[in-house]
Amino acid sequence: MTHPQTPDIWITGMGAVSALGAGTTIHHKASVEGRSGLKAHSLFNGAAPDPIICGMVPPEVLSKSIDDSAKERADLLQDIALDEAVAQAGLGAGCRVDTIVGTTLANLHGATNYYRDIKNRQPADVALVQGFIASSCADHAARRIGATGRRIAVSSACASGVTAAGTALLRMRAGLADMAMVCGVDALSPFVVSGFSSLMLCSKQECRPFDEARDGLNPGEGAAVLVLENAMTAAARGSIPLAKVAGFGQSLESFHATRSHPEGRGIVESVQAACAMAGCSPQDINAAHLHGTATKFNDASEYCALKTLFGEKLPRLPVFSTKSMTGHTFGASGTIGAVFAVLAMQHQFIPPTLFLQQLDPQFQGLNISSIAREVKKLERLLVTALGFGGESAALILERVI
């Protein structure tokens, strides 16, 4: 794969909302303090295991309960992250900016309620049906800020957020757009909570990525928005870069519908492709935000991939997973991970992997900690994401000095 000279792409604005609360400042503070947003909840009046430990956005953040916001919960979460990111980037109404959304289910909860009403022969609100088509989130985001660029929704399961960032990056490098809003979003719904529970992938305790006693994930919800800009037009506007999006790679493992390949083949290929685009090698990466869902297979696959990629460097590469802070936010997880990665570079620290008590002995040499760590010269960070169907995606972010 060859990469002709292309413009640098900067992140000039970002926003986030999750079980930790609303705003990137809160996410930074939670990382430093080692605070988790995971709690036991009773959800959906019996249409979900009860109780379930999950990362639900606090009700006071949306001023609406999870049931009252069924029709448009993903849109509401996205709005919060979008407003913060757009304000930071200084985007005005009517700006020509692409809107690229990565989500697995958009506003599916509303469609669930529509179908339940149909089934119970109750009057059903047809407007609920449109919301679960993922592009409705892109349309909503573009309408909110008056953006006039292309609106695209991509879905690659839990790698959707990173895929959305990669799609924006490719379009901008090809000159199809100078600016893009990348939105990763997913909301809790009966479908996703019951679905993951039916696959026996959920833990009855707070998740413990890479721990010897890990036994599954905690469903979560959230949104993160990154504003990407062509560096030249950004500099001309006086924008301050938060980071540079240097590389993107993706792969399909062709292995299993819901499990990743034991050797993490997809992650290896994705990271290698991202490094090729960034013009660096894995040895040049300073730290990594891992997918780290705390399921038996995912963490093992990811570790194998890291060993293949980094070899003897692995013990010197600090890694972390933030899913024990936010829960697994599915399509939003990659962009939320990117926010944590940028925060890490900004403040020169490695966020904690909470609830890790005893590292699984098979993960020899994994440089991971349950407490936040200061580092020096954190300048190039890797973000990985995996999804059902063998999806893998990787993003390389660099500090702009």
Added chain:
Amino acid sequence: MALKGIGIITPHVTHISELAVACALPCNQSDQIKKIPEIPDISARDLRRTSRLCAYALYAATQALGSVRGSKERIDCFAALTHGSTPLLKEFHDYLFDFGADKASPGAFSASVTNAVVATLSTMLCPGGAGTTFVGMEQCGIDALNHAALMISSGASNFALVGATEEYSEIVEQAYSACGWGGRISPLTLPFAQKKGTDYGVGQTEGSVYLFIGPISSIGKNDACLCTIEPLEDPENFSGQVDCIISGANAGPADCYELAILKSVLKAQKRPVPVIFPQLYFGNGFALNGMLDIAVAYDIIGRGSLYPLYPVNPDISQLTAPLLNPLTCKSSLVISAGRNGQAAGAIVRRCDE
């Protein structure tokens, strides 16, 4: 891009050679695929275990790949859909509502995820490539094509399988009927017609169309297709000359956008150009529409097939030609507008152009 292969399955079409014949009568009711034909080298057992949505895509993608299948070439997969596998979502929710969370179906859950098509194609046809699923309105099939072309032109991909798939769903049909956008049996109306009563529009269809594309340099004499395809993100600004136009208008909510684009494009043509409305014959397949229309374009340009013309809106009738001569048709513009106002297009040209 070189259009190197094309595959198709709809309720009445299992090969490109059957497309024109299927336009014998306008479609005014919804239809479903009765039986999926055998797919070479895919066992009946494996096919039986594949969801209908994925099976449609597998059939069309296998046909598009042709003899390239099984080669060591890296082929990336891109899929477009609007509603995905709504029947499987319904099945999951039936279990959930009837029996509670403890009995929710893991099979229905994992098979109904949005990226199931890409995962199936990757596992069964093209191991080793990358892939993305585009979810959106009627134009998102061509959005996926646009992205695949971008991946190839940037050097990120060598070849790509790109297509759209849609599965019929009673729930979707009822919802759209409630909005007045077409029902199971509805009076067929002209594209761009004013809404009358509570039912208008075409019925819902299902199926899949897949294209196998590569860089222009990969065109070879042994290719099944000798056409090129160029995606457009702004068909409304297209001012080039073409020999025919294919519009996705289907007497539905996106018609106003289709009409606006048609007016703009037709005014830029130096002579009247025939306009074809395939959805009136095939039904509304949402994300499938644009890709199906590309198949029609290829069938006219690459195979010389004849398609019926339908009376057009008076606003554009003076700009359109009353006849289509496929023998002189060397280029076609395909327009696909979504009901959210976003449009996409593609130009299909014969290779000797």
